[in-house]
Amino acid sequence: MEVIQSFTIDHTRLKPGIYVSRVDRGFTTFDLRITEPNAEPAMAPAAMHSLEHLMATWYRNSEVKEDVVYVGPMGCLTGMYLIMTGNYSVEDIRRLTIECLKWILTQTEVPATTPETCGNYLLHDLPKCKQECARYMDRLENDFHCEYSKLQVTLADGKTFADA
Ligand SMILES: [Zn+2]
Known part of the structure; x- marks a missing residue:
């Protein structure tokens, strides 16, 4: 088995931003990274759960709704996965996500x-969710990161993981 792509990312050098996690058979998994892994507190489960409801609602009603496959939280509570069909760049998803966050704040x-x-x-915790959204929006607008730092992970027995 191969090491899955999301475990080859150096999580100690991953800043909040938007990344392409993987591309499979026409599906692109975007990593919407909201907090800095292992350096900042991860999102509270209730805030993340509210974000899931709100972000999924927005994306599934948006101009790109036909191409939205999945919107859901990461188990580590530091971000969301957005899976899309079609051809969307990180810049497209940045623009859409900023619109989404603006809507959530209202x-x-x-x-x-x-x-x-x-x-x-x-x-659920809407106030805490909105706090996280405001900070994430500020980061997408003013301190944007979209390039992964790669880490080579090889398991001792040659086996691999899979998540996203
Ligand atoms: Zn729910």
């Missing part, structure tokens, strides 16, 4: 937070 409730529509409907 919201007064998180969509789909009832027991019928969400698997953990009490685990």
Whole structure:
């Protein structure tokens, strides 16, 4: 097995920004990195959960909705994955994500937070989510990073992982 791409990234040198995590059979996985891994506190689970509802809602209603395959949080709680079909550059996704974050900052409730529509409907925190969105938007506008630092990872037994 091969080392999966997202484990070949040097997470100690990964700044908040937007990266191409991988490209498979016409699907591009964008890494929307919101906090600096292992250097800043990761997002709180409730804030991340609210971001998932809000960001997925925005992307699935946006001008690119036909090409949105998946929007969901990273298990490490430092960012979101956005999987798209079609040809989108990091710059396209930067522009769209800034629009998305602007919209989130105007919201007064998180969509789909009832027991019928969400698997953990009490685990939400809109104020904290908006704080994270404001900081991420500032970073996308003023301190943008989009190039991964590569790390060569080889497992002792030659096996590999897979996440995104
Ligand atoms: Zn939910």
